[in-house]
Amino acid sequence: GQNIDQPTEMTATEGAIVQINCTYQTSGFNGLFWYQQHAGEAPTFLSYNVLDGLEEKGRFSSFLSRSKGYSYLLLKELQMKDSASYLCALMDSNYQLIWGAGTKLIIKP
Amino acid sequence: GAVVSQHPSRVICKSGTSVKIECRSLDFQATTMFWYRQFPKQSLMLMATSNEGSKATYEQGVEKDKFLINHASLTLSTLTVTSAHPEDSSFYICSARSAGEVGELFFGEGSRLTVL
Numbered sequence: 001g002q003n004i005d006q007p008t009e010m011t012a013t014e015g016a017i018v019q020i021n022c023t024y025q026t027s028g029f030n031g032l033f034w035y036q037q038h039a040g041e042a043p044t045f046l047s048y049n050v051l052d053g054l055e056e057k058g059r060f061s062s063f064l065s066r067s068k069g070y071s072y073l074l075l076k077e078l079q080m081k082d083s084a085s086y087l088c089a090l091m092d093s094n095y096q097l098i099w100g101a102g103t104k105l106i107i108k109p
Numbered sequence: 110g111a112v113v114s115q116h117p118s119r120v121i122c123k124s125g126t127s128v129k130i131e132c133r134s135l136d137f138q139a140t141t142m143f144w145y146r147q148f149p150k151q152s153l154m155l156m157a158t159s160n161e162g163s164k165a166t167y168e169q170g171v172e173k174d175k176f177l178i179n180h181a182s183l184t185l186s187t188l189t190v191t192s193a194h195p196e197d198s199s200f201y202i203c204s205a206r207s208a209g210e211v212g213e214l215f216f217g218e219g220s221r222l223t224v225l
Binding site: 033043087096097100102 | 115143151152153154155158200202214215216217218219221
């Protein structure tokens with residue numbers, strides 16, 4: 001079967017850096033996604049990793065280690081608007097997404 | 110990026126009535142669309158996978174006679190909640206993948222259904 005774990009909630013300070021971890025177990029793997037979701041809104045795409053390594057996109061970076069079943073989303077220079085839930089999602093062998101429960105990120109001034 | 114439009118964004122209905130939610134891909138063809146439901150403070154739950162021109166594939170525990178899905182064209186999928194009850198009140202979100210693409214999913218804005 002498949003399983004995805006990520007922390008329920010994290011708190012960070014404006015201007016700082018935060019790393020949100022995601023671990024998974026799966027028999028088939030076709031990539032790992034990170035989405036951002038503000039309360040009451042649909043998720044928006046942040047990143048897609050299918051190969052090991054770090055993908056950088058502006059203030060956000062995503063890392064994947066397939067052998068360890070591990071990914072993280074790194075947010076730099078945190079802004080208040082980054083307060084949201086961050087969803088880790090695994091694409092399985094049937095190209096369907098298996099969603100984590102999401103990590104609620106709270107940014108404090 | 111590609112745009113997926115979902116309508117209506119909010120709907121309030123009486124118990125026992127039916128509600129239709131539309132999901133359109135505006136600038137690309139979507140052979141596959143996904144319908145999700147999200148309860149407050151919970152993650153997205155996949156309800157069904159909608160394939161153009163064929164019957165939808167429902168996830169375990171989702172009643173196909175209650176949640177009717179029609180994917181009549183490459184740009185439109187509809188979800189009809191039949192005989193709605195208060196426990197059906199939720200945030201319904203669709204997403205679509207461009208034909209031939211494996212990667213990114215594009216999401217609609219979501220529809221918040223409140224059943225009185």
